[in-house]
Amino acid sequence: MGDERTTIASIGIDGFNLALPQGTGVATYGMALAQAVRSLGMPLHGLFGVPIGRDPRLREILFYEAMGRGMPPRRAPRWLRPMLDRVSVARGLRVAEVEDSGRIEREGFVDRLPRFDRLLSSAHLFEQAEHHFRRTRRFLDLELPDPPTIMHWTYPIPIRVAGARNIYTLHDLVPLKLPFATLDRKRFYHRLVERCVVEGDHIVTVSEASRRDIIELLGAPEAGVTNTYQHTPMPAALADEMVDVEAVFGVKPDGFFLFFGAIEPKKNVARLAEAFLSTDTPHPLVLVGGRGWQKDEELRLVEAAQRRSGASGPRIIQLDYLPRRLVMQLVRAARAVLFPSLYEGFGLPVLEAMQLGTPVITSNRASLPEVAGEAALIVDPYDVSALSAAIARIDRDADLRSKMRQAGLAQSARFSLGEHRRRLHALYSGVLAAPPR
Template sequence: MGDERTTIASVGIDGFNLALPQGTGVATYGFALAQAVRSLGLSVEGLFSVPVGRDARMQEILFYEAMGRGLPPRRGPAWLRPILHRAAVARGLRVSQIPESGRIESAGFVDRLPRFDRLLSSAHLFEHAEQHFRRTRRFLELKVANPPSIMHWTYPIPVRLAGARNLYTLHDLIPLKLPFATLDRKRFYHRLVERCVRDADHIVTVSESSRRDIIELLGAPEDRVTNTYQHTPMPEVLAGEMADVEAIFGVRPCGYFMYFGAIEPKKNVARLAEAYLSTDTPHPLVLVGARGWQKDEELRLIDAMSRRAGRAGARIIQLDYLPRRLLMHLVRNARAVLFPSLYEGFGLPVLEAMQLGTPVITSNRGSLPEVAGDAAIIVDPYDISALTAAIARVDRDPDLRATLAQAGREQAARFSLNEHRRHLHALYSKVLATPPR
């Protein structure tokens, strides 16, 4: 990659999603981004919103406590917070560099927290930034000593890092494309992403589908929006370890279908369950659902359908959040992964399943056909009969499953670490070669 050390030097990445104990798709993106940046030979700096205090002896301890348990709740009455927010912003937010002594037992974070060359945190930074944007409709400017060459925000966060080129990743515009399917406050979200487009040194996204949306819906200039795609890191122990899914989860290898991801309206889980229950397959459906909007309502609907299906009700197994290592073992051993989402900016579950050689049935909306290519069965997510037929076809045809598994591995190779780092290097070089905004 030549001279990237002298032209870029270091890249900052926010911890907005990385700090969530149970993770998100954006957290996986942040982890993968840090891995790709480091593979370029660049320094990686993390910027978090964790309150770690002024005592250097306690800062590392408090940081890792928050990584494991979540951010501590704010103290004091709610009415006082706007006053405290304005006072904090007026006097300038303090940024602490967290010492890394090596004394913390951090091995449990290896699959979700990147290795940073410099770790920074400013107490409640992201909350302050949101309040500041609501009040002024401007991004909060943050100053740190020796800022990185590029600050790559993994989410539309209303902060600008002074002295750095600020890039913002907009994974999708789902609140504007499917406004009925998210709880985002639409006016606020629209102002926020419009301001990102206006003020950013560059906008990054992860599919051509999302890039088109950003250009068409937000009026972004085409030369200021770049699709880098992404890769998905697998837990290091996965390659040399075989988990006994029957002993752990009560299902046999290749003997169950699987959905994993948030359980919320846009994921289309209720239609998926209806289609599955319409088949005569003896193989159960395992739903691994992280917290999401209307999760309880969606699961109640699935329970009601299961009861109507009589004995078939026992065929749906519901699991909550799983650590990534166990989740990927379950994916690798599934008969097929079913992911008929109504819309995705990228669709990580599809890539993760193909990377592990698991057949995929997915939808023809958003970026999903782009990610799946010809390596999956693609259906209209609103057409329950088509989804039912696809499940039955994959269930009964071992040759088709073998073909999909092989094609999936080949398609997944198009979203490798090397491809991701190549796109990033071209993007960062381009941004630094143009005048800052």
């Protein structure tokens, strides 16, 4: 690690997803990115869009209130906000520093908020930037006092920090590859990611599959797109505690299958339920995830199965959002994780399962074979019969599950903190060596 440490650059990351109280895969990426940056010895700046008021004495209090309870609602009606944001941008957005007093109890945020060397916020920054981009088709130029050397946006956000090298992570192009599977407004999204390629000093992504898509669909130069992959930081308490999943969730260790993720079309939950119900396994399937759009269509079979539960209990158990700490406890106790997604930029559930020694069944699309390697059973996600056969096979073969646990642990080592740090160091060095846009 010694050769990679440097104090030449300070790195800024945005809090667009980190501020969401229930988290996202991109929020996990933000945590991983922050951990890797700090391990490189680089100062870490955080830029958020949280309203923290004008009184310096209350900024830290209001920031952590929003982190815990969610963003306070805007007072202006929705139809008036674009006009107000236009005026705010014209006058110049006010960015304030949130001082770390040491008086706020932060233990509850340890798994979802990085430790920043410097924390900045501007009220509703990301919404104002979106309104500005819709109106002008230009990125918002943001002036920061003493800006970071590199501003690493974890999401396609239409902002450029003046005086910094701005790089943008595009995790995938799912709205363009599977337009039927997302609610994104496709014209707006296409315009936004194209401008990231034009405006950015570099584009970052997390798999070779996504890198190919960015080059082919957006016309990005090959030298301007880097795949760093990523690692996944595990909850701090996971190594020290073992939750009794039978007492808490009513399932026995090694006695249930698990899917976790948003309930939305690209996750393929409807076909997963059909395939699972076609097996004769006595072990239930546990679904953990917030309900997204088209949830009724995706969950029709699930709800039908729950209505006809037998004496041994429901074959499918559905749980809404759980804290990541509890989800990882379920992953560690599962017989296998089932993740037959139609498309993923990376596929964190596959890596998280392998890292905890849990066998995985996943799909042969996009980045998932890259992440899984030869450590998982890989099937066509559209082939319900193949998925059903894979579930039955892994259920009946204890030796196979044992081999997959070992193979998964070995495969997950390819996506370690050390590997992520090495790739980031090469990325940042290359960005700083190139002339700025």
